[in-house]
Amino acid sequence: SAVISQKPSRDICQRGTSLTIQCQVDSQVTMMxxxxxxPGQSLTLIATANQGSEATYESGFVIDKFPISRPNLTFSTLTVSNMSPEDSSIYLCSVKLQGRRAFFGQGTRLTVV
Amino acid sequence: QQQVKQSPQSLIVQKGGISIINCAYENTAFDYFPWYQQFPGKGPALLIAIRPDVSEKKEGRFTISFNKSAKQFSLHIMDSQPGDSATYFCAASFSAGGKLQFGAGTQVVVTP
Structure with missing residues (x-):
């Protein structure tokens, strides 16, 4: 398995501001x-963080709103930009190891007021 | 468009009983089907997974049954315990890439 640390674990932010969430993995992984x-919903993929290249975004998510960095094989950041109350969610980092197993961090609980 | 449909939305089972959660998928290119368990305030934890060339997989009290022709798979929790009270998500992915398509989730409550 992998140990995935996310920071911050929770935050309350003012609308119009931005928050950067960090994800640190205890081993090198190709796919993040x-x-x-x-709230009370399922998980929706925002993007795949590619090391050394731009992230690949899913339909409905754009780079200007959710810029992602992936400077190396153990670290990534997600920024939620120009936040509105609709952005209040849990944001989760995930990594895929060999054998198709995917593991998740504890999540960042974001509340926008 | 939800590619993985999960039911029921919630269920209550008595301690010692069997919890059954069902999922159905449309895309026959899916070839990996994991189940995740999530407690409040925590990230999802991988519980058990199956590939379509296997009809059943058992790990402890947790069993996945897979019906390729019906494009359905289910999770059975045997001898359910109060500590099993959580939200369970089924998911599916393709061999290329690793992104998961999740079902809507099932909240399981096991009563003492």
Whole structure:
């Protein structure tokens, strides 16, 4: 398995501001993903964070709103930009290891007021 | 368009009983089907997974049954315990890439 650390674990932010979420993995991984989980809902993939290249975004998510960095094989950041109350969610970092197994961080609980 | 449909939305089972959660998928290119368990305030934890060339997989009290022709798979929790009370998500992915398509989730409550 992998140990995935996310920071911050929670935050309350003012609308119009931005928050950067960090994801640190205890081993080198090729594939990292960012998911959003709205209150009481399922998980929706935001993007695949590619090391050394731009992230690949899913339909409905754009780079200007959710810029992602992936400077190396153990670290990634997701920024939620120009936040509105609709962005209040849990944001989850995930990594895929060999054998197709995917593991998740504890999540960042974001509340926008 | 939800590619993985999960039911029921919630279920209550008595301690010692069997919890059954069902999922159905449309895309026959899916070839990996994991189940995740999520407790409040925590990230999802991989519980058990199956590939379509296997009809059943058992790990402890958790069993996945897979019906390729019907494009359905289910999770059975045997001898359910109060500590099993959580939200369970089924998911599916393709061999190329690793992104998961999740079902809507099932909240399981096991009563003492």
């Amino acid at each position: 993903f960012w998911y959003r989980q709205q």
